[in-house]
Amino acid sequence: MVWPLATVAICTRGTMRNLASTNTMTMPPSDALITAADSALRTLFVKPQASQACPTVPEHHDDGALTPEEKHLSGALMRVNHVGEVCAQALYTAQALAARWPGPAGQAPNEALAQRLERAGREETDHLAWTQRRLDELGARPSLLNPLWYAGAFGLGLVAGALGRGPSLGFVVETERQVEAHLASHLDRLPVNDHASRAIVAQMKDDEARHARDAHQAGAIDLPMPVRGVMRAMARVMTTVAHRI
Ligand SMILES: [Fe+2]
Ligand SMILES: [Fe+2]
DSSP states (O other), rough: OHHHHHHHHOOOOHHHHHHHHHHOOHHHHHHHHHHHHHHHHHHHHHHHHOOOOOSSSSSSSGGGSOOHHHHHHHHHHHHHHHHHHHHHHHHHHHHHHHHHHTTTOOOOOOOHHHHHHHHHHHHHHHHHHHHHHHHHTTTTTTTTTTHHHHHHHHHHHHHHTTHHHHHHHHHHHHHHHHHHHHHHHHHHSSTOOOOOHHHHHHHHHHHHHHHHHHHEEEEOOOOOHHHHHHHHHHOOOHHHHHOOO
Protein backbone atom coordinates (compact mmCIF):
# COMPACT_ATOMS: atom_id res chain seq x y z
CA MET A 1 0.00 0.00 0.00
CA VAL A 2 1.21 3.49 -0.80
CA TRP A 3 0.54 5.07 2.52
CA PRO A 4 1.15 8.77 1.69
CA LEU A 5 -1.52 8.76 -1.04
CA ALA A 6 -3.90 6.81 1.14
CA THR A 7 -3.50 9.13 4.10
CA VAL A 8 -3.92 12.20 1.92
CA ALA A 9 -7.23 10.76 0.79
CA ILE A 10 -8.61 10.13 4.26
CA CYS A 11 -7.04 12.77 6.46
CA THR A 12 -7.70 16.42 6.96
CA ARG A 13 -4.62 18.56 6.74
CA GLY A 14 -4.43 18.98 10.51
CA THR A 15 -4.71 15.26 11.12
CA MET A 16 -2.05 14.64 8.51
CA ARG A 17 0.28 16.97 10.34
CA ASN A 18 -0.26 15.11 13.60
CA LEU A 19 0.43 11.78 11.95
CA ALA A 20 3.52 13.13 10.24
CA SER A 21 4.88 14.51 13.48
CA THR A 22 4.59 11.24 15.32
CA ASN A 23 5.34 8.57 12.71
CA THR A 24 9.08 8.22 12.25
CA MET A 25 9.02 4.73 10.72
CA THR A 26 11.21 4.81 7.62
CA MET A 27 9.22 4.97 4.39
CA PRO A 28 10.19 2.35 1.79
CA PRO A 29 12.17 3.88 -1.13
CA SER A 30 9.48 2.96 -3.66
CA ASP A 31 6.83 4.79 -1.62
CA ALA A 32 9.15 7.77 -1.20
CA LEU A 33 9.55 7.96 -4.98
CA ILE A 34 5.79 7.78 -5.52
CA THR A 35 5.26 10.50 -2.92
CA ALA A 36 7.76 12.73 -4.74
CA ALA A 37 6.14 12.05 -8.13
CA ASP A 38 2.71 12.76 -6.65
CA SER A 39 3.95 16.09 -5.31
CA ALA A 40 5.47 17.04 -8.69
CA LEU A 41 2.27 16.30 -10.58
CA ARG A 42 0.14 18.20 -8.07
CA THR A 43 2.41 21.24 -8.21
CA LEU A 44 2.57 21.40 -11.99
CA PHE A 45 -0.88 20.26 -13.06
CA VAL A 46 -3.40 20.64 -10.20
CA LYS A 47 -4.80 23.97 -9.09
CA PRO A 48 -3.45 24.45 -5.57
CA GLN A 49 -5.87 24.96 -2.68
CA ALA A 50 -4.81 27.26 0.13
CA SER A 51 -5.58 26.03 3.63
CA GLN A 52 -6.29 29.63 4.63
CA ALA A 53 -7.06 32.88 2.89
CA CYS A 54 -4.07 35.19 2.81
CA PRO A 55 -4.64 37.02 6.12
CA THR A 56 -3.33 40.35 4.88
CA VAL A 57 -5.26 40.66 1.61
CA PRO A 58 -7.96 43.37 1.89
CA GLU A 59 -11.46 41.88 1.52
CA HIS A 60 -12.45 44.30 -1.20
CA HIS A 61 -9.74 45.25 -3.64
CA ASP A 62 -10.35 47.15 -6.85
CA ASP A 63 -8.03 46.20 -9.68
CA GLY A 64 -9.83 48.81 -11.79
CA ALA A 65 -7.61 51.34 -10.05
CA LEU A 66 -4.59 49.85 -11.83
CA THR A 67 -3.53 51.10 -15.25
CA PRO A 68 -2.79 48.46 -17.94
CA GLU A 69 0.92 49.10 -17.45
CA GLU A 70 0.63 48.61 -13.69
CA LYS A 71 -1.34 45.40 -14.20
CA HIS A 72 1.33 44.16 -16.59
CA LEU A 73 4.09 44.91 -14.09
CA SER A 74 2.20 43.27 -11.21
CA GLY A 75 1.54 40.22 -13.37
CA ALA A 76 5.22 39.86 -14.23
CA LEU A 77 6.31 40.21 -10.61
CA MET A 78 3.68 37.80 -9.33
CA ARG A 79 4.69 35.32 -12.04
CA VAL A 80 8.24 35.44 -10.66
CA ASN A 81 6.88 34.85 -7.16
CA HIS A 82 4.74 31.97 -8.38
CA VAL A 83 7.83 30.38 -9.97
CA GLY A 84 9.59 30.79 -6.63
CA GLU A 85 6.83 28.80 -4.97
CA VAL A 86 6.95 26.10 -7.66
CA CYS A 87 10.66 25.82 -6.92
CA ALA A 88 9.98 25.72 -3.17
CA GLN A 89 7.73 22.71 -3.71
CA ALA A 90 10.43 21.00 -5.77
CA LEU A 91 13.20 21.75 -3.26
CA TYR A 92 11.31 20.54 -0.20
CA THR A 93 10.06 17.43 -2.01
CA ALA A 94 13.52 16.52 -3.30
CA GLN A 95 15.21 17.17 0.05
CA ALA A 96 12.63 14.97 1.78
CA LEU A 97 13.19 12.25 -0.80
CA ALA A 98 16.96 12.43 -0.32
CA ALA A 99 16.54 12.27 3.46
CA ARG A 100 14.83 8.89 3.03
CA TRP A 101 17.83 7.39 1.27
CA PRO A 102 21.22 6.49 2.70
CA GLY A 103 23.64 9.40 2.11
CA PRO A 104 26.75 9.12 -0.09
CA ALA A 105 28.93 9.25 3.04
CA GLY A 106 26.98 6.38 4.61
CA GLN A 107 24.42 8.51 6.49
CA ALA A 108 21.35 6.58 7.56
CA PRO A 109 17.92 7.58 6.19
CA ASN A 110 16.36 10.27 8.35
CA GLU A 111 12.57 9.94 8.35
CA ALA A 112 12.08 12.67 10.97
CA LEU A 113 13.95 15.16 8.77
CA ALA A 114 11.97 14.03 5.72
CA GLN A 115 8.70 14.65 7.54
CA ARG A 116 9.89 18.06 8.76
CA LEU A 117 10.72 19.05 5.17
CA GLU A 118 7.38 17.78 3.91
CA ARG A 119 5.53 19.79 6.57
CA ALA A 120 7.40 22.90 5.46
CA GLY A 121 6.50 22.13 1.85
CA ARG A 122 2.82 21.86 2.76
CA GLU A 123 3.00 25.31 4.36
CA GLU A 124 4.38 26.66 1.07
CA THR A 125 1.27 25.37 -0.70
CA ASP A 126 -0.64 28.41 0.58
CA HIS A 127 1.91 30.67 -1.11
CA LEU A 128 1.57 28.72 -4.33
CA ALA A 129 -2.22 29.06 -4.22
CA TRP A 130 -2.18 32.77 -3.33
CA THR A 131 0.22 33.67 -6.14
CA GLN A 132 -1.69 31.51 -8.63
CA ARG A 133 -4.96 33.19 -7.68
CA ARG A 134 -3.43 36.64 -7.94
CA LEU A 135 -2.08 35.83 -11.41
CA ASP A 136 -5.61 34.83 -12.44
CA GLU A 137 -7.06 38.06 -11.03
CA LEU A 138 -4.51 40.12 -12.93
CA GLY A 139 -5.17 38.22 -16.16
CA ALA A 140 -1.54 37.07 -16.19
CA ARG A 141 -0.27 33.56 -16.84
CA PRO A 142 2.18 31.41 -14.92
CA SER A 143 5.62 30.84 -16.39
CA LEU A 144 5.63 28.62 -19.45
CA LEU A 145 8.86 27.14 -18.13
CA ASN A 146 7.45 25.85 -14.83
CA PRO A 147 8.28 22.18 -15.59
CA LEU A 148 11.85 23.25 -16.30
CA TRP A 149 12.09 25.32 -13.10
CA TYR A 150 10.66 22.42 -11.14
CA ALA A 151 13.13 19.94 -12.62
CA GLY A 152 16.10 22.23 -11.94
CA ALA A 153 15.08 22.93 -8.36
CA PHE A 154 14.37 19.25 -7.77
CA GLY A 155 17.90 18.33 -8.87
CA LEU A 156 19.35 20.99 -6.60
CA GLY A 157 17.24 19.74 -3.71
CA LEU A 158 18.46 16.19 -4.22
CA VAL A 159 22.08 17.36 -4.02
CA ALA A 160 21.42 19.45 -0.90
CA GLY A 161 19.47 16.62 0.71
CA ALA A 162 22.18 14.06 0.00
CA LEU A 163 24.66 16.10 2.08
CA GLY A 164 22.83 15.24 5.31
CA ARG A 165 20.77 17.02 7.95
CA GLY A 166 22.96 20.07 8.74
CA PRO A 167 23.75 21.12 5.15
CA SER A 168 20.22 20.29 3.97
CA LEU A 169 18.70 22.55 6.63
CA GLY A 170 21.43 25.11 5.88
CA PHE A 171 20.27 25.11 2.30
CA VAL A 172 16.71 25.78 3.50
CA VAL A 173 17.91 28.70 5.64
CA GLU A 174 19.86 30.29 2.78
CA THR A 175 17.06 29.76 0.25
CA GLU A 176 14.42 31.23 2.54
CA ARG A 177 16.60 34.22 3.38
CA GLN A 178 17.26 34.93 -0.29
CA VAL A 179 13.55 34.63 -1.08
CA GLU A 180 12.74 36.98 1.80
CA ALA A 181 15.17 39.59 0.43
CA HIS A 182 13.76 39.13 -3.04
CA LEU A 183 10.20 39.66 -1.78
CA ALA A 184 11.31 42.81 0.03
CA SER A 185 12.58 44.15 -3.30
CA HIS A 186 9.20 43.40 -4.87
CA LEU A 187 7.48 45.51 -2.23
CA ASP A 188 9.54 48.40 -3.60
CA ARG A 189 8.62 47.62 -7.20
CA LEU A 190 4.92 46.68 -7.07
CA PRO A 191 2.49 49.50 -7.95
CA VAL A 192 1.46 51.33 -4.78
CA ASN A 193 -2.23 50.84 -5.70
CA ASP A 194 -1.91 47.08 -6.04
CA HIS A 195 -2.93 46.39 -2.47
CA ALA A 196 -3.80 42.73 -3.04
CA SER A 197 -0.42 41.78 -4.55
CA ARG A 198 1.43 43.79 -1.93
CA ALA A 199 -0.47 42.10 0.89
CA ILE A 200 0.35 38.63 -0.46
CA VAL A 201 4.02 39.47 -0.90
CA ALA A 202 4.23 41.00 2.59
CA GLN A 203 2.66 37.91 4.17
CA MET A 204 4.94 35.58 2.23
CA LYS A 205 7.97 37.60 3.26
CA ASP A 206 7.06 37.18 6.94
CA ASP A 207 6.43 33.45 6.43
CA GLU A 208 9.76 32.88 4.63
CA ALA A 209 11.61 34.61 7.47
CA ARG A 210 9.92 32.25 9.92
CA HIS A 211 10.80 29.23 7.78
CA ALA A 212 14.46 30.29 7.84
CA ARG A 213 14.38 30.73 11.62
CA ASP A 214 12.74 27.32 12.10
CA ALA A 215 15.36 25.57 9.95
CA HIS A 216 18.16 27.41 11.73
CA GLN A 217 16.87 26.34 15.14
CA ALA A 218 16.51 22.76 13.89
CA GLY A 219 20.27 22.46 13.41
CA ALA A 220 21.18 24.06 10.08
CA ILE A 221 24.83 24.71 9.37
CA ASP A 222 25.94 27.85 7.52
CA LEU A 223 26.70 27.23 3.86
CA PRO A 224 30.08 28.42 2.54
CA MET A 225 30.09 31.88 0.91
CA PRO A 226 30.81 30.56 -2.64
CA VAL A 227 27.80 28.23 -2.44
CA ARG A 228 25.58 31.11 -1.35
CA GLY A 229 26.93 33.17 -4.24
CA VAL A 230 26.13 30.42 -6.75
CA MET A 231 22.61 30.13 -5.31
CA ARG A 232 22.13 33.90 -5.70
CA ALA A 233 23.35 33.78 -9.31
CA MET A 234 21.00 30.92 -10.16
CA ALA A 235 18.09 32.77 -8.56
CA ARG A 236 18.93 35.86 -10.62
CA VAL A 237 18.71 33.84 -13.84
CA MET A 238 15.36 32.40 -12.78
CA THR A 239 13.83 35.74 -11.78
CA THR A 240 15.05 37.50 -14.94
CA VAL A 241 13.67 34.85 -17.29
CA ALA A 242 10.42 34.28 -15.38
CA HIS A 243 9.68 38.01 -15.46
CA ARG A 244 9.06 37.61 -19.20
CA ILE A 245 8.35 33.95 -19.93
FE1 LIG B 1 6.97 30.46 0.01
FE1 LIG C 1 9.35 29.36 2.78
